[in-house]
Amino acid sequence: MPVYPPEPWRVKMVEPLRATTRDDREAALRAAGWNPCLLRAEDVYVDLFTDSGTNAMSDRQWSALLHGDEAYAGARSFYVFEEAVRAFYGYEHVIPVHQGRGGENILSRCLIRPGTHIPGNMxxxxxxxxxxxxxxxxxDVIVDEAHDPDSAYPFKGDVDLGKLKAVIGEFGAAAIPYVSLAATVNMAGGQPISVANLTETCELAHAHGIPVFLDTARAVENAWFVKQREPGWARRTVADILRALCAPTDGAVMSAKKDSLANIGGWLALRDPALAEQARGLVVLYEGLHTYGGMAGRDMEAIAAGIAESVDENHIRARVAQVEYLGERLADAGVPVVRPFGGHCVCVDAAAALPHVPRTEFPAQTLACATYLQAGVRGVERGAVTAGRDPVTGENRLPRLELLRLAIPRRVYTRAHIDLVADAVIAVHRDRDRIARGLRFETEPRHLRFFQARFTPVSGASIFR
Known part of the structure; x- marks a missing residue:
């Protein structure tokens, strides 16, 4: 039996859950167009759709909310927030945004022009x-191992420096506004990048005058894996390693809804004062004033407290162990899963689990529906539906990874909940031959289609025989 350490917290408040019947779930899923994302939360028993903004805040964070300064300009809460980001992540210029994608929008608008090229680790x-x-x-310049669910390579988030050199050589440094890195890599199953590789990547990019920006949404989890796996870092604190990951980069985009244990918020952090001034101007236009960026003062206070809690060794040890426990239970039962397990999720290899369902019928989306029908457990597809269509050809992208992601919110679910999830996925896998065909689009949004698309079974009224 895999290790499941006692949680380093105790429950002070509960939220009731509603148990549903199989008939209830079938009706709900049909109404949602066979897309678990469109389900009402009240129809979900264990919600592993995402770990973003779904965390349980601590008593200290709830207390911090009461300190929120809601002044429109120059609120005290902004300076508390700014100091926390500077202290733990090391960037000088801190610009608040409502969540990570707000920072992505601002950075892209500042630096990208038509005809340019962005290398990244997936x-x-x-x-x-x-x-x-x-x-x-x-x-995509990530190492090949990242696309192999069975590879045990410890740092699947690493950049293949040869691939990066090839992109620079083909298009020229002037056509590359920046290198886009993530720590950890979500689409590979929460896989980390090593400090050594990240540093070498930055050195290569900087030698060509190309800046590097880091997605730090789960960089604390990345730091934990560095401590466990990378030679020379075992005796360093997670806080020290987090600073080391950020140190060689030129800035970061952050969704505080992940590692920082908040329900909303984020930031864009930069070293270049001129770029920071440009970004602040766009934040005023798209997000809110540069000292609140779409967040209330109370949100910034909660994030500041959450940043400090996120690097606590007991917290991050238990967080990753809970993920590993679910992964080991599934692997022990023969469910094909991505190895090594990530810091925030366990990913089922849907292409291997449902080899009889063609990729064009979206096996991971199909598996997500079957898992919800089994026990009210909601995961999310991370495969062809998420990959979208090629903007030039209009054809569906078919990535090598076709995954059902089970993302575990921080400090929310108990061992009993995780066992329920494991039992449900194992039961679906045991009876996988009952799944006859997959799904096809009924309605397909143009952008980020996995959020709002509606599907229908390819054969008959159900995916089951």
Whole structure:
């Protein structure tokens, strides 16, 4: 049995959950167009759709809310927030935004022009959407191991320096506004990048005059994996490693809804004062004044407290162990899962689990529906639906990874909930031959289609025989 350490917190408040029947869930899923994202939350028993903004805040964070200064300009809460980001992440210029994609939008508008190219260690849907909408082409320069669910490579978020050199050589440094890195890499299953590789990547980019920007939404989890896996870092604190990950980069985009244990908010952090001034001007236009950026003062106070809590060793140890527990339970039962397990999620290899469902019928979306029907557990597809269509050809992108992601919110669910999830996924996998066909689009939004698309079974009224 995998290790499940006692949670380093105790429950002070509860939110009731409503149990549903199979008939209830079938009706809800049909009404949602076979898209778990469109389900009402009240129809979901264990919600692993995302770990973003779904965390349980601590008593200290709830207390911090009461200190919120709601002044429109220059609120005291902004300076508390600013100091926390500077202290733990090390960037001088801190610009608040309502959440991570707000920072992606501002950075893209500042730097990208039509015809430019952005290398990165695997795409993330909203990040690539902002890059493409501003005229850039994304190039995946991650190591090949990241695309292999069975590879045990410890740092699947690493950049293949040869691939990056090839992109620079083909298009020229002048056509590359920046390199886009993530720590950890969500679409690969929460896989970390090593400090050594990140540093080498920055050195290569900087040698060509190209800045590097880091998605730090789960960089604390990345720091934990560095401590466990990268030689020379075992005796360093997670806080020290977090600063080391950020140190060689030129700035960061952050969704505080992940590592920082908040329900909303984020920031764009920069080192270049001129770029920071440009970004503040756009924040005023798209987000809110540069000292609140779409957040209330109380949100900034909660984030500041959450940043300090996020690097607590007991917290991050238990957080990652809960993910590992679910992953080991599934792997022990023969469910094909991405290895090594990430810091925020366990990903089921849907292409391997449902080999009889063609990629054009979206096996991961199909598996997500089957899992919800089994026990009211909601995950999210991370495969062809999420990848979208090629903006030039209009064809569906078919990434090598076709995954059902089970993202675990921080400090929310107990071992009993995680066991329920494991039992449900194992039951679906055991009876996978009952799934006859997959799904096709009924309605398909143009951007980030996985959020709002509606589907219908390819054969008959159900995906089951």
């Amino acid at each position: 795409y993330f849907p909203s990040t690539r959407a902002h890059q493409e909408l501003n005229g850039a082409v994304f190039h």
